[in-house]
Amino acid sequence: MPSAFLGVLVLNPASSLDSMLDSMLVLAATPATVAKAPIIAGDPLALLVPALPILGLILCTLCAIFRVKSKLPAFLTVACLAGAFVVTAKLFTGHDGGVSIASGFQWMTLSWGEEPGQRFIADFSLYLDSLTILWMLFVTGLATLIALYASEYMSHDVGLGYCRFFAAFNLFVFSMACLVMGDNLLLLFLGWEGVGLCSYLLIGYFYKKPSAVAAAKKAFIMNRIGDVGLILGVMLTFVHFGSIEYREIFAAAQPYIDLAKAGKFSEIPAIVQLIPILLAVGAFGKSAQLPLYVWLPDAMEGPTPVSALIHAATMVTAGVYLVARTYPLFLLSEYALPIVAWTGALTALVAATIGMAQFDIKRIMAYSTVSQLGYMFAGLGVLTSTGAAFHVVTHAFFKALLFLSCGAIMHGFAGQLDLRKLSGVGFMKGWGVVGLGMFVGCMNLAGFPFTAGYFSKDMILAEAFVTPGMAPIGWILLLTAGLTAYYTFRVFFRVVVGPMHYEPGDELHHAEEDSHGHDHHGASEADAAHAADAAHGHAHTHDDHAHHEHGHGAHFHPHAPGWAINTVLATLSVASIAAAGLYFVKSPYEGGMAHGGAVPGMVERSSAAFETPFSHHGVGESHETIKEGGHEGADGHAPAHAEGGAPSFVPTSIAKSQGEAAHAGSFLGWDPHKVMYYVSGVVGFVGIFIAFILHYAGRRTAATARADALLPAFGPLAGWAQNKWYVDELYDLVVRTPLWIVANIFHLFDKIVIDGLVRLVGGIPRFIGGMVRPTQSGELHGYAAGMAAGVAVLLFLVFMLTMR
């Protein structure tokens, strides 16, 4: 049995019965026979990727200590992150498609014996493969751009707050690098919680605002719930495989992969099948999937660059990364991928319905992020990790673009985000780039034909119909695609085009010596009082623009974005458009998949490939083969079916649940791969058209801008959607309140026990206390006497008892 597969495309002739038996036999002796996978030393340059943001963090801290009151921290950050991006790009160009490990230092490494499984190794080493590099390319690239954007966006806070912001920003990129590049699950966990911390710090950036603090706390705690699942998964991985290093896990999992390929899930131990489910819990927490998604919309309390980088483009895709990275493990469980697929699809739908009913454009974008993340998970679940990863990349660009455009609007209109109070922004003087950015972003998000978002979404949709048993997911996603197009263009038609009209927001910049600008985010009424306060605040001068006076009504002039914001928006617009080209570019590596272009080409060379490393077929070819196997299994023709397993990767449950097995792999009788281009294009057009009718054609004057035409048609449903289906309230009722009551009972109990005990022994202390209170030497004597007496009595008792 070839136990080492990574790094080399070694193959496994596991389809024949003989080798199956073979692997069964090996299985019994797995632990002892697993040879250490060969380590190919990676480019040590890779260590600079996490190191440069740390340098940035140190520099920002120094800036804070020396009270630097300029934009220096921002430019230091941009420099460090750009350096990290350049290094990543260099890694990319020098990468041959294999796996290598760049060793750092020992982090948590302990051993208690020489046998396998008696060494716990979690080193600070980096795992370099195409998936890692793909992820780091867009993480560092976007981080650099967004840091540049933030240098202008946060300029009202120059001083301590500015340093704090960029320090956390650097720490975030470092954590993300650990998460993505770590060569073991524990280093991933370090990054995982590290990004959680930065998210906490940055959501709560406007720390004087109770809603921001609450949102930050909520994000951290919700994430922790997922993290517990993840850490239990890590421990189970160690207990079972004896290692948490990816290359060791994948090597040790090889026998099971063979079993899974044969559909013999019943041969795979339950604990192995449990691992991916636990990991998925962690992924759902970080990527805001049902039921742990409620923190992400609240996270919009943070400054917009943070929302763009952390809560749209990078951190929230960590869950997708985790599943993709440990894809071989997910393939081992009958239920893991269906769970992932259904969770993703339902999240996509639910979030889209909520997004349709919101008025705050930033929150709409937040819900659309949740929804698009649902797409990615659904993509992973329907066996197109390549499509999911492609969607991650395209989404990162266009969603960052959308957020930053919204941020520019928010920045310019004193925190106004209500789509009923903004109109025709794109045609105002100086707002052209923002309008264009919104347009490009919306086109992508809506899946308008020939945009990047269209191609990536298409891959997932088509694959959902191809994969047996997953057609319902395909339909849900298709419906969601229509809803997405609608709500995206609802924003576009209301805010960007139409008659020019605006009401300024209720938050004004309000510079103080000591950081803490106010959030410009005027979403909730709760801020009104606070904002009124701010309105009386002094107008102030921006460091980098001409003087603007802020005030309500007639005095208010929106201030158009400056060069930094415009540059970044333009760059991202171009990048979002150009991302579509990735679909047509060939894989950067030899022998890439014909379908899907560069990004899938990279993914298929990594552990996220749902089969490449494990199969000796050409990629595209075997892709089809497996799918065929799925059909057969579902039809009951395959020999293995008699044993209760479908002879494919597709878990039995999927195959069985598919009633009309004949339809599996087709979309109403057509080949999904071909027809989906047209179908999703049409669905997108329909959504955009409805939005056009309701929000543009029927709205000619500012007066009608206040009405939202579609909402009343749905009766109470609209209200429920607007209130996020009351999920927060449900959590409160089901989890928080009972726990709170229990906590109070415990507290009361504790108090009673204390008081009771004190009262019980009250006589004795008063006696002793009376004896010892006067002087300190008295205390000593008193207690010494007491001690001696007590000892004597007890000793006597013991002796009596034991000697009998």
Place this chain on the structure above:
Amino acid sequence: MLASLILIPLAVALAIVVLPAASARATALLGTLAAAAMTVVALVQFDWTQGAVMQFLASVPWLPSLGISLSFGADSVSMLLIALAALLGPICVLASWTAITERVKTYYAWLLILQAAMVGVFVARDLIFFYICFEFTLVPMYVLISLYGSTNRKRAATTFFLYTFTGSVIALAGLAYVAWFNSTLPFDQMTGVGGSWTFDISTLQTAASNHMNLAQQSMVLLALLCGFAVKVPLFPVHTWLPLAHTEAPTAGSVILAGVLLKLGTYGIFRFGIGYTPDAFVAFAPYIAVLCIIGILYGGLICWVQTDVKKLVAYSSVAHLGFCVLGLAALNHAGIQGSILYMINHGLSTGALFLLIGFMYERYHTRSMKEVGGLAAKMPVWATFMVFFVMASVGLPGLNGFVSEFLCMLGTFQASDSWSLGLWGSEKAATIGATRGNLGPWYAAVASTGVIIAAMYLLIMVGKVVFGPLKEPGGHDSHGSHGGSHGGSHGGSHGGSHGSNGHGAAAHGHSHLPADLTAREITALMPLAIACLVFGLYPTPLFQALKAPVNEAIAHVYPPPQLETPGTENQPGRNDPTGLIGSVGTAQEVSR
């Protein structure tokens, strides 16, 4: 060498008593620094490659007729805990610098005596010596709480004293029983066991673990747990802790959380596992259940606290639940995690108590209802607060995570049922599993404590550090922009401020600046650095602890091929030298 670590603080305490009060705190600082320097020398001289071997052995006969001597020795576990105590010494003095203004001499003298007693516990190789030091830590702590605590200090001190005293007297009975049991054994040339009275810790360990039957061991273990569990404190006997912490002065809380609680876990490690290994294996699940209840119960109570200090105190109950849980796992990851936990908890919780103390000095309140949003006023303080809260929450990259994860991993692994084919493991060897009576369910339930920890600590941070600035009524609001609070308030505080902290009555204006002073930052920095270093590079600690932990595990689960007698202390209980038979004789004698 080790004796000097005890003698230096004692001598300095004497000097403080003799010298005028004005120089007391400077003397104390110098003394603790000298002790710390001496500890550094010891740490350097210690042979870390032989971590399991007792080093710096020294012995002075005391009562030879009873076999009592003052004998010293330290292995790497002891050394690390001594280092923790030595590190906290100067920090405590710095923390008390302005807080203690009355009866200064008494205060610092007792603080140094406490220091000596703590070191004594960790270096003692004689049972009586150990016990005296163990008990004697109560007296200085009693004085510190009852004289320098806040409103409820008398009651807190008394509760604290009686609670722990009662417990440790029972523990003494257990230890005395072991000594007596040993004296009834026939003398064994090779191990030195039996024949006459001795209180040598190693000899008694051999005697107890090799010759006691399970019933006897269980009895001894229960007695020991009475003492040590109260000290830790484990779930049902924890109620003294919140009270004592709340009332104790800052330095008292730091020492209490930092080192005194660790006396309990140290005792369980040394004696619970060392003397009664078989009973410990049998009792491990029950101990673990208590730990887990403590983790959840303590955590949930934290959630409803309004007093910041009480919150951190209750969090200790939860945290030390993890610590003892690691011990109960009885495997490498668990015990290493547990010992590291002792140190890491001392660092992070000690620092939290310092920070709360600094806040209390400025606002004379610890209620989350009265103060809030201090980040606006004290950014440096807020930064440290968030940092140490994160260390306490167990954020990877900081020290808390390393130990908490290992404790949980140990618990997760430690299940014989892995090899019994449960959990679907009949089809797969669970190569990462170890022997033990716990298992994944224990770890899974305990891990929810991690969520609760995030909840209560972040709620605290959300209220005290973040949010709108809120200062207690009557507190001068100092102007809202940092800087420029020099001596303008200097004269305004009366003698009542600080030292005795007469609760709300003492709303004297603090003469301290709004944010932390250089002195306070100096006190915090070593802890912060240690948290970061131990979080990112704990490898040296792992290596230092590997040998003693391995030895402890071999002691509990002797490897089958252990036929080589003469491995210092424990030849293993399945000793083929016929000593097992002599247990029977011993029992006949005792009847």
